[in-house]
Amino acid sequence: MNPVVLGLGVGVALLALLVLIFYVIAPPAPRVARDRRLAPGVEHVSALTRVTQRTTAAIESVASKRSSRMFGPQELELAGIKTDPSSFVVIVASAASVFALIGVLVGFANGTWFIWAVLLALLAPVGAKLIISSRTSKRRARFADQVDDTVQLVAGSLRAGHGLNRSLAGVASDAEDPTSEELARVVNEVRLGRNLSDSLAITAQRMRSEDFEWVAQAIAINQETGGNLAEVLDQVGKTIRDRNEIRRQVRALSAEGRLSAIVLVALPILVFLFLVIVQPTYFSSFFQNPLGIVALIVAGVLLVIGSIWTALTVRVKF
Known part of the structure; x- marks a missing residue:
C-alpha cells in the first residue's frame, strides 16, 4: 500500500476524532445564548442530539437490568467524572470505532487489518478503565x-x-x-x-x-x-x-523506582507502535506465522506480569 495513501487515511481518521471531541462531545459555547436565539416556548433539538439521547436511553434500559456494569455511576463518581454512565459508554464506543478505523488503515497493506482493528478497538474500554482507575487513585490521594x-x-x-x-x-x-x-x-x-x-x-x-x-x-x-x-x-x-x-518522605524516596518501572513498561510498547507505523512490514512475519503469533502472545503476557511485578515492588505499604 502506498505510504502516502496510508498517511492520508490516518490523518482523516485523526481529523474525525478531533471533530468528534470538539464538536460533538465538547462543542464550543455559542456566542449568543440559546434562549436568546430561540422563540419563547420553542426548544430546538438537533438530529444528532436526538440520536444521542435515544442511544443513551437504549443503553440505560439495557444496563439497568444488569446487576453489574462496566462503567457504573459509583465508579464514575469516585473518579470525579460528572458524565452519566450511558453517555460515557457512548463516548467509549465512539473512541473504539475511531481506533478500529485506524487499525483497518494500518493493517490494510499486509492483510492484518482485522487483527489491528480488534486490538485498537479494545484500547478504548481498556484505556477508559485505566483513566477511571488513575483519576480515582489521584482523587483519593x-x-x-x-x-x-x-x-x-x-x-x-x-x-x-x-x-x-x-x-x-x-x-x-x-x-x-x-x-x-x-x-x-x-x-x-x-x-x-x-x-x-x-x-x-x-x-x-x-x-x-x-x-x-x-x-x-x-x-x-x-x-x-x-x-x-x-x-x-x-x-x-x-x-x-x-x-x-512520613508518607510524603517515603513517596519521595520511591519516586526513582516508580519512574524506572514506567520506563521499562512503556518502552517496548512505544517501540512496537513506532516500528508498526514507520515500517508496517517489519512485524508482518509474526502475524503470518503461528509461532510468531504465539511469541507475541507470550511477550504480552510477560509484559503484563512484569508490569504487575514492578508495580508491587515500588509500592510501599504504609
Whole structure:
C-alpha cells in the first residue's frame, strides 16, 4: 500500500476524532445564548442530539437490568467524572470505532487489518478503565492529603461555638475538592436522617482513608461518651500530620523506582507502535506465522506480569 495513501487515511481518521471531541462531545459555547436565539416556548433539538439521547436511553434500559456494569455511576463518581454512565459508554464506543478505523488503515497493506482493528478497538474500554482507575487513585490521594487540614478546620469551628453539623457544613463550603464534595454528601445524608457517625464511616471506606476513619471513630466515641471534641480532633490531627509527613518522605524516596518501572513498561510498547507505523512490514512475519503469533502472545503476557511485578515492588505499604 502506498505510504502516502496510508498517511492520508490516518490523518482523516485523526481529523474525525478531533471533530468528534470538539464538536460533538465538547462543542464550543455559542456566542449568543440559546434562549436568546430561540422563540419563547420553542426548544430546538438537533438530529444528532436526538440520536444521542435515544442511544443513551437504549443503553440505560439495557444496563439497568444488569446487576453489574462496566462503567457504573459509583465508579464514575469516585473518579470525579460528572458524565452519566450511558453517555460515557457512548463516548467509549465512539473512541473504539475511531481506533478500529485506524487499525483497518494500518493493517490494510499486509492483510492484518482485522487483527489491528480488534486490538485498537479494545484500547478504548481498556484505556477508559485505566483513566477511571488513575483519576480515582489521584482523587483519593488528594483527599488523604487534605484530611489534616479538614480536621483542623473542624476543630477551629467547634472552638468558635458552632455545632458539629454546622462545622462540617462550613468546611464543606470552604474546603477544596474532593473534601468539599465528600463532606457535602455527608451533610446532605445527615439532613435526610442518616446517623453522622455512619455517614462518616461510609465516606472513609469509600475513599479508603485510614486517617479519616480515625476521625469518624473519634467523633462516634465522643457522641457516646461526651467530652471536648475540639481537643480530641487536635490530637487526631497532629497524628495525621505526622503520618502524612512520613508518607510524603517515603513517596519521595520511591519516586526513582516508580519512574524506572514506567520506563521499562512503556518502552517496548512505544517501540512496537513506532516500528508498526514507520515500517508496517517489519512485524508482518509474526502475524503470518503461528509461532510468531504465539511469541507475541507470550511477550504480552510477560509484559503484563512484569508490569504487575514492578508495580508491587515500588509500592510501599504504609
